[in-house]
Amino acid sequence: MSSLIADRRHSQRWGLTQASSKIHIDIILLLGLISLLGVGLMVLYSAGGQDSSLLIRQLIRIATAFIALLVLSNIHPDRMRDAAYWIYGAGLMLLVAVLVFGHEGKGAQRWLDLGFFRFQPSELMKLAVPLLVATYLAERPLPPSFGRLLVGLVMIVVPSLLIAKQPDLGTSILIASSGLIVVFLSGISWRLIIGFITLCASALPVLWYVMHDYQRQRVLTLLNPESDPLGAGYHIIQSKIAIGSGGIFGRGWLEGTQSQLAFLPERSTDFIFAVIAEEFGLIGVGVLLVMYLLVAGRGLYIASQAQSSFARLLAGSISITFLVYVFVNVGMVTGLLPVVGVPLPLVSYGGTSMVTLLAGFGILMSIHTHRRMMSP
Template sequence: MSASFGRPPLWHRVRPYLTGFDAPLAAGLLWLVAIGCIVLFSALQDAHVPFDDHLRNLAIGFVVLFVTAQVPPQRLMQIAVPVYTVGVALLLATAMFGLVRKGARRWLDLGVTVVQPSEIMKIAVPLMLAWYFQRREGQIRVKDFFIAAVLLAIPVGLIMKQPDLGTALLVLFTGAFVIFFAGLSWRVIGVLVALAAASAPVLWHFMHDYQRQRLMMLLDPQSDPLGKGFNIIQSMIAIGSGGVFGQGYLHGTQAHLNFVPESHTDFVFSVLAEEWGLAGNLVLLAAYTFFILRGLMIAANAPTLFSRLLAASVTLIFFIYAFVNMGMVSGILPVVGVPLPFVSYGGTALITLMLGAGMLFSIAKSKRLVQS
């Protein structure tokens, strides 16, 4: 009947929204999500958290991904400045009126819900910087890198003030990736690295006591085995006890006897390593490698500077998340509270990552439209 009135069938109207997704990227994402579901089903057994909650978070995340994938990069560029401005405004409001929990002022009560504005900046910062360099394409000067650094320093400084060093570092890296890919010279990078190294004693002076303790525990966790070093020690025991093929699914003693802290969030990698061993770790690493390489390929083939910068930065966000999380639970990096992408339990972080993945799908789709 609809055809008689000149309207195409429903399937033809819906089809553009359901097709056009980058197949390799989708395969990599589903691979990681499947690993996450398998590991979390075990990790949540003793966490008193229903596995259905994770499935609900996944459903919300996929809706966010699907909607974001339909937004063309041109529209993403249009909302970059408003999103960044709102994010900074929320950070300022948090500094003045935020809720204090465990000594940190990171949350803002909006009446209907409580939000953590720093999560917004993980996406807002690369959006804003990619927008800025797109506007300066063909005439990027040294002063433009300085302006970009200021745009990055504002949210990073506000997040560090909360204090939330882990999130501040993530936001710093997301912005630094955009600045690097925009053409920052290696000579300048070398100077910045040297200045950062020289300023380490000054930064140590301004760090909070718990942040200093984390660094000290990284160097020698055995100095306080039943206190500050307990988490790292138990995590490394769990990883080492997995051996080559693991102790068996649902049979990880460290995790299920509650020796591993936060086994379903920050330390979920320990659960995977204990139950699936080195073999399981390699499967997870292969999934991340596949997903990240595909994201970088999408970035390299993106049609505009904005798309290239955004896609590269978002892709490397996944790399930083995975690298830092696996590094901290293995005892080679300090514990900073970074989840394992698509594997750790959590709502806000998962939705943020799905939002980033949706942007990659959007950019991949725009590239095919330009070619056609």
């Protein structure tokens, strides 16, 4: 407790002298994000059948998301830590509300209709879960005791299950992993980690049992896509054709036949990676993946330079989760993972996920720019 108070006194003293007139932005991260978003818009123009109204809608979304980024990057990380329990609690209540009053779209209840706009509480939880787990674990010395570890796991599991019930398996997995990454970064012993993984592996049959039919179907189709060419397998078959036919150099921008002739379903949203692969080839997707790695790498660097355990855990989780996003989507589109419905971050059209993603980077910038000017 005493150390917490000391922390706060420090930050107040240093904060006054340092941050009065400055806008808190990390230029390197910003440049990385802007170039990814730029690539995204270019591909979207092609994938969406050269529809400029689609681009405008996406641009509006990006602008909104940048406002969120700027707001969060100018809030001191300590304030976020103070609000962690409240944000999490509110998010949890909203999730329950969604299950009770939610608005159904495409067979899943994810939306809460607030009259003036529709809102997906699961998006809020993408940030609230790592924020709370980082706050909670960093209250005491790391690595956490076994009891605190269990409490932390409960904080992760409850919202994940609520979201899986909507049903939105993709988001549920992402939220669970964002929390688990915090736990991992908190330095729990490797023995516990391996034990946990074994436990999860043995729980797979149980998971199979509680899954929805369409989710099981997707797993089965992944193992043998040709078995269901009219249903779930259609996505994977067409996606593989698109990727494979791109070759090393690609067919060129706006030249991909799979995407332009609309063989590829969901080509501007979840399967946009296949469009990139078709039109820009192996080189194009290689460059894109490197860009993702660079952005995430900057995030990891920010995490390593953070001055409190809380900030380190949160920044680390946000950066790694971003990578998880990328790899789950790419794995799904290339047929390595089941089709769980995760968009390609910063590139896929639509989704409230754009706001959440950039808000997360806002937190990273806040953590980096609010450092006290003293060497550790």
